[in-house]
Amino acid sequence: MQRMPAWADAFLVPLISLVIAFLISGIVVRAIGQDPVEAMRIMVQGGFGSAYAWGYTLYYATNFLFTGLAVSVAFHASQFNIGGEGQATLGGLGVALVLLYIPWPHWTIALVAAMIGAAAFGAFWAAIPAWLQARRGSHIVITTIMFNFIAGGLLNYLLVNWMKPAGSMDPSTARFGEAVRLPTFYDLPLVGQYFTKSTPANITFFIALLACFLVWLLLWRTRLGYEIRAFGKSEKAAIYAGISPFRIIMLAMLISGALAGLMAINGTMGGQKRLILNAVEGAGFIGIAVALMGRNHPFGVLLAAILFGFLYQGGAELSLAMNIPSQLVTVIQALVILFTGALDNMVRAPLERAFAAGRRGGAPQGQGGP
Amino acid sequence: MALTGLAGRHSDAAPADVPPAIELRGISKAFGPVQANRNISIRVGKGTIHGIIGENGAGKSTLMSILYGFYRADAGEILINGRPTSIPNSQAAIRAGIGMVFQHFKLVHNFSVVENVILGAEDGALLRPSVDRARRLLAELARDYELDVDPDALIEDLSVGHQQRVEILKALYRHADILILDEPTGVLTPDEADHLFRILANLRDQGKTIILITHKLREIMEITENVSVMRRGEMVATVRTAETSPEQLAELMVGRKVLLHVPKGPASPGRTVLEIEDLRVRDDDGVERLKGISLQIRAGEILGIAGVAGNGQSELLEVLGGIARGTGSVKLNGVPLDLAGRNADGRSRRRAGIAHVPEDRQNLGLIMDFTAWENMAFGYQDDPAYQKNRWLMDNEALRKDAMGKIERFDVRPADCWLPAKSFSGGNQQKIVVAREIERNPDLLLVGQPTRGVDIGAIEFIHRRIVALRDAGKAVLLVSVELDEIMSLADRIAVMFDGRIMGERLPDQTDERELGLLMAGVEATAGKAA
Numbered sequence: 001m002q003r004m005p006a007w008a009d010a011f012l013v014p015l016i017s018l019v020i021a022f023l024i025s026g027i028v029v030r031a032i033g034q035d036p037v038e039a040m041r042i043m044v045q046g047g048f049g050s051a052y053a054w055g056y057t058l059y060y061a062t063n064f065l066f067t068g069l070a071v072s073v074a075f076h077a078s079q080f081n082i083g084g085e086g087q088a089t090l091g092g093l094g095v096a097l098v099l100l101y102i103p104w105p106h107w108t109i110a111l112v113a114a115m116i117g118a119a120a121f122g123a124f125w126a127a128i129p130a131w132l133q134a135r136r137g138s139h140i141v142i143t144t145i146m147f148n149f150i151a152g153g154l155l156n157y158l159l160v161n162w163m164k165p166a167g168s169m170d171p172s173t174a175r176f177g178e179a180v181r182l183p184t185f186y187d188l189p190l191v192g193q194y195f196t197k198s199t200p201a202n203i204t205f206f207i208a209l210l211a212c213f214l215v216w217l218l219l220w221r222t223r224l225g226y227e228i229r230a231f232g233k234s235e236k237a238a239i240y241a242g243i244s245p246f247r248i249i250m251l252a253m254l255i256s257g258a259l260a261g262l263m264a265i266n267g268t269m270g271g272q273k274r275l276i277l278n279a280v281e282g283a284g285f286i287g288i289a290v291a292l293m294g295r296n297h298p299f300g301v302l303l304a305a306i307l308f309g310f311l312y313q314g315g316a317e318l319s320l321a322m323n324i325p326s327q328l329v330t331v332i333q334a335l336v337i338l339f340t341g342a343l344d345n346m347v348r349a350p351l352e353r354a355f356a357a358g359r360r361g362g363a364p365q366g367q368g369g370p
Numbered sequence: 371m372a373l374t375g376l377a378g379r380h381s382d383a384a385p386a387d388v389p390p391a392i393e394l395r396g397i398s399k400a401f402g403p404v405q406a407n408r409n410i411s412i413r414v415g416k417g418t419i420h421g422i423i424g425e426n427g428a429g430k431s432t433l434m435s436i437l438y439g440f441y442r443a444d445a446g447e448i449l450i451n452g453r454p455t456s457i458p459n460s461q462a463a464i465r466a467g468i469g470m471v472f473q474h475f476k477l478v479h480n481f482s483v484v485e486n487v488i489l490g491a492e493d494g495a496l497l498r499p500s501v502d503r504a505r506r507l508l509a510e511l512a513r514d515y516e517l518d519v520d521p522d523a524l525i526e527d528l529s530v531g532h533q534q535r536v537e538i539l540k541a542l543y544r545h546a547d548i549l550i551l552d553e554p555t556g557v558l559t560p561d562e563a564d565h566l567f568r569i570l571a572n573l574r575d576q577g578k579t580i581i582l583i584t585h586k587l588r589e590i591m592e593i594t595e596n597v598s599v600m601r602r603g604e605m606v607a608t609v610r611t612a613e614t615s616p617e618q619l620a621e622l623m624v625g626r627k628v629l630l631h632v633p634k635g636p637a638s639p640g641r642t643v644l645e646i647e648d649l650r651v652r653d654d655d656g657v658e659r660l661k662g663i664s665l666q667i668r669a670g671e672i673l674g675i676a677g678v679a680g681n682g683q684s685e686l687l688e689v690l691g692g693i694a695r696g697t698g699s700v701k702l703n704g705v706p707l708d709l710a711g712r713n714a715d716g717r718s719r720r721r722a723g724i725a726h727v728p729e730d731r732q733n734l735g736l737i738m739d740f741t742a743w744e745n746m747a748f749g750y751q752d753d754p755a756y757q758k759n760r761w762l763m764d765n766e767a768l769r770k771d772a773m774g775k776i777e778r779f780d781v782r783p784a785d786c787w788l789p790a791k792s793f794s795g796g797n798q799q800k801i802v803v804a805r806e807i808e809r810n811p812d813l814l815l816v817g818q819p820t821r822g823v824d825i826g827a828i829e830f831i832h833r834r835i836v837a838l839r840d841a842g843k844a845v846l847l848v849s850v851e852l853d854e855i856m857s858l859a860d861r862i863a864v865m866f867d868g869r870i871m872g873e874r875l876p877d878q879t880d881e882r883e884l885g886l887l888m889a890g891v892e893a894t895a896g897k898a899a
Contacts, residue, residue, distance in 0.1 A: 221762050230740070233737045234737055236733050240693055240726070242716030243717075
């Protein structure tokens, strides 16, 4: 028996959570002596109010789209991949190796090659925990989180000892060539007129949209997706149906890792144009919140990714424009994650009761136990 | 009901002036729509061993969980030594002098015996005095009851039988006067079981009251004074063990129902389809569940497997269906099946021509959150007819196929977009049966085809199974419903304790004889009764 209409589950619950999160954020802003209404105005203006704002919001959203999709795909196979951070880090390494050591004639070919590099390195980094889970039963949450640290350490070592240009003090690679620079929104026809040259949002955003569609296609239109979802719902039933748990865990995690790795196309290839330390900047973890809020559906992930892109960009503007420390902006972001993700049930349970009460008013229904 | 005659034999063990150690009055408990216990009353005399017997799912464990404070009864009263007692949690049960030995032990494996015994019952902040006291007590108990265990051994180094003794010691350490043992011999070797019974007899002789939950008739006959029989959440009889017999208990456990008539002509068996030789299966704990099964099924024949639930029937279905692994030899149409290698999976079995209606449709046969049309293809998702091209599935074809099956099997409501969990039990089962039968398999495995299914659907499903037989296919039918076996099967094999006790023809046997075989009583010559 459906307890709540689907639309309420998909939209109303996150919306109410969001409103509560912003109300509490308002109280926090008030508590440090600033005007919450003004703060909200600056955030919205800074995140959505101009082409410049959109240019940044969508740039961040692209990162979160990839990591959010990564978490979603694994989640459908009941694998909680919290290693998006490490997989995206390795993805960056893949991009850098492809772009630094091969002279690409044109950005299009370079993009394809860099995508293969990013996806392969990300998938590889997810494959080891996946294998350990599928064959040895090591819990994937533990192993993926450990692999985040290993990835960070590995990149640090490689940058400092091998990949940094001679004489440089900065633990980062040399800039990629001008030939492999990805077109930003400014370079694109039609939309280009609205954006300035400094807009970081680039063509990767459209690749992310395509990935969104392909993930939807994978999950609900392919046999593999069918098997992933069946396995995720019931491992016992999947075994009855002849679905190999090993195969599903491996494939779901490989796809998940590849998606996380692809994030580096946006950041490393499109944004920084060189491989820097900590290029991922927590986007791997934000991906968990994005997937949670998006109900692990690609369309929901898209909306949630744009929301978090807005929080990042609007928050940055906020700390610039008002006397609000950047740590407090992090608090606001954390409140949104807390309410839309962790405290989801706090909103859902009363809402379900409200809907149930509404239904009882209409027609009496035989309700079973909880 | 055939049971009314037994009501007069309802007996109290204890003399009238001593209140029973435990008295339950009108206990009822429902989980959602499932009535696990219905108006149960029972009196357990002080200083006796009282058996509670019934099939899996009869409600025994629920009743004991109520007594031990895990669940609260919806209605009814508990009296301990004649005093009404409320048992809201297990601490209250322990205070009331009740100790429980679970089927799956609740021990800390890297703790020693003495540490496990005092765990949760330490005297104070310091461990030392408790440990010393426990050590002294363990020595006394070992002497008095043959309950000897090395107090400093680690649990993980002990055999299962010894671990069970630790559980009993734990209860006694907490001053239990009433001991409940839930299927205590399921994990024991025969020698260990005999030792356990000696311990229990000693405890009884010292005035302890013991409730023994089991589905093994031999144990009941051997050690109990009184026995209560449960079936489908009801207490159907309580009798003195000395005045009953295994066959009567078997009959009470399985129960009789209105015999359903299945219109079916005589079978015309053809070539051998399934040939099983010395099939063995171990469960995850390494306990052998199938102990060398050999049988054959021919084309156009329904072989019914009768038996009390939990005697290896599930494992037989699982190993044939590619879910469990085993050893031995199984040939389908003369071709050996892979029992433990790469191809010992459901996919290979389906490809070989085996369809499987599993016993547990909600956990195995269906994905409850999937729609009906997704479920109608479950297990056959790689069928070329379901693919649009190399990459994509043809969901349109799946839905069309599902609607056809829904129509032919009269699934209600006839809506292929509803999730499986929204259908009633009978209609869920029709979804599974439709999916498996319409594959037209050479061998159909069917487990409990009509459990929790309404009368109308039962008849429908039976007809379909017979129709498949008449089309020259082989059917392996596992059911704990004796009449279902009697009316549907062309040949009956009775399973007990992982073995085939014997084979009978339905028109040359009766429920009495089958009941004896189900109880593990070796058949005497012919039909001596």
